[in-house]
Amino acid sequence: MNKPKNYYDKCQIFTPAENVIELLDAAGYKENLFEKKVLENACGDGNILKEIVKRYIQDAFNQNKTLKEIQLGLENNIYGFEIDPKHHQKCIKNLDDIANTYNIKDVHWKIFQKDFLKTKMTNTFDFVIGNPPYIVYKELSIDDRQYLKKHFKSCTKGKFDYCYAFIEASLNALNKNGILAYLIPSSIFKNVFAQNLRQILLKHITIIADYTTKKLFENALIAAAILVCEKNSNSSNLIYKDVENRKTLEIKKELLSDKWIFSNGSLIDNKKRFGDYFNASITVATLLNEIFILKEYTCTDNYILVNDYKIEKDLIRKAYSPRSLNSHHKELIIFPYQYINNKLTRYTEDEFEKLYPEATKYFKHNIEQLNKRKSDSSVKYFEYGRTQALSHLNQEKLLTSIVVTNKVKVYKLSTKDIPYSGIFIIPIKDKPLSEAKRLLESAAFFKYVQQIGINASGKSIRITAKDVNNFYF
Structure with missing residues (x-):
């Protein structure tokens, strides 16, 4: 796909440090991490991967692994994709710096300078953790639109956002017990063109941590939420956390239909619809x-x-x-x-x-x-x-x-x-x-x-x- 000059800039809204911690904690990426495969498929300078590598190394030390075993573990289990060559190189340098502080040298990182959405994956992952590119439909090139429509169910209708394809592809990249934790624009819960994506997610979604009005990104007005999905989940409920108002609800998925309304909710009964009058x-x-x-x-x-x-x-x-x-x-x-x-x-x-x-x-x-x-x-x-x-x-x-x-x-x-x-x-x-x-x-x-x-x-x-x-x- 040919990218416009400002394409990379629009992709690079990096995850704040405190939200990286929240994202990894929500995914359960805390312990027993050795030999667990993890993917960050739009990694930028490596804000999320840096914390992943720290946790992986510390957990490996807790399991009494040798430096050589840890090095091989990092090479075999930590994956990243970044399409921008400048940020790709910066990410590798940042990861090298962290590994070097633990006296782990010459790691051959599996951090690829490729378009993840056009890469055929042979591996599946225990965790996919990330913050996808936030690009709205009108800012996508004609080539991008056509490619996404052809390859992703979430993008077959209407004016989809670029991140819909990343969310769908990330869910597909999980192994049978895999967990997805993504920092996503909360507009996907209600945007009319995200209906296909919501249908894809509904079976697997387990937790939503919604920042509602809190502004996470310095130069972006968009509201965000952490989305957690489990590939093998068959739960009929999900946990909804209103982070700003410190409220937690357990919501029946059957109540989430067209737009997702997060409340204790009850099925509409004996009520009148405004549009009928x-x-x-x-x-x-x-x-x-x-x-x-x-x-x-x-x-x-x-x-x-x-x-x-x-x-x-x-x-x-x-x-x-x-x-x-x-x-x-x-x-x-x-x-x-x-x-x-x-x-x-x-x-x-x-x-x-x-x-x-x-x-x-x-x-x-x-x-x-x-x-x-x-x-x-x-x-x-x-x-x-x-x-x-x-x-x-x-x-x-x-x-x-x-x-x-x-x-x-x-x-x-x-x-x-x-x-x-x-x-x-x-x-x-x-x-x-x-x-x-x-x-x-x-x-x-x-x-x-x-x-x-x-x-x-x-x-x-x-x-x-x-x-x-x-x-x-």
Whole structure:
């Protein structure tokens, strides 16, 4: 696979020392280690392998092994992979330095400068311990995406992360009694594209130690957790540890289905689903907000003035996002549609250009950017890039953010208001919007958000419209 220039940099987020200790302890890599095979398949400078080698040597001394026996043990039982040549050499030097402090010289380390995901392994391992590369789908090359889709079940659908393949490959590298301990992004528990990975893991998973809001890595916003799997596990339960809040739960695996919610939980019985009474959807998507959303403007009797252009007022509506509502910043949006008898009607190009010659000049000045959008196939140059949400906007609605911090904020919008960011909610049966607002601002919904959401950064949690619709009350 051809790697982009910044590929290695994105892989190199090294494990902090205290988390290395926690990772090895979680795996049970503490004693009786001599002749136990261990693999670290994205080892960087060797932060994890250094502690592994120390423990291996000290345990061997406790078993009265000779220096020669220990040297052979290190050569035969400690494996590592690192694709970056600079870090590969640094890792070997670091391991040599540790061995030398015990007077163990000239170890021929099995630390390979190879892509682990493309290496056919002949050995299986008692332990696979590590911290896989955290690279999101949009940062993967086309070649990488195609290779991973072809070779890994966890990567066959949607916008998978690079680490999914490492987790799957690590589980496959275990012997029949092997243990996997990985420091992974906690988003895998709830990301829609990690569903295949969760199905692969569910049989084998025994412990999750979730750092929730704690930031482990200096330059990464992603939340992390320690995942422990046992190849021969048939347990119907798993242990979930909320490290930050010092809580431990035993959770039935049968309760973990679509997204994994870690609570004592009970099967839903005689409860009502939010989405059966209201519909939560993602807002309009112009795919070029800088053209459609007007933040700096001047009003006249008939026009809105934007830079050197004027736009007919008939095309203008009030625009709202959770951020603008929270900051009380007034914004406008160009709305190139009309509703006739409450039904969305689209203009032909001729109609639009005749009715709105000034707006036409404005759009045609920006035509190059508008045409570069990855729009729906039927979209005209003056329309929004996506057509979803438009049919249901012409009514009173609620708006909330996809990112929740400390509490859920819900705003009421009028019929003509256009939400362009966040999640908007409309009624579909029996219950008024005031009831939806009460439910979304309730303590029960906030607790649900904390369970179902993906940590964005710090105490902020990201949710989806589907999550809102799947809330039971």
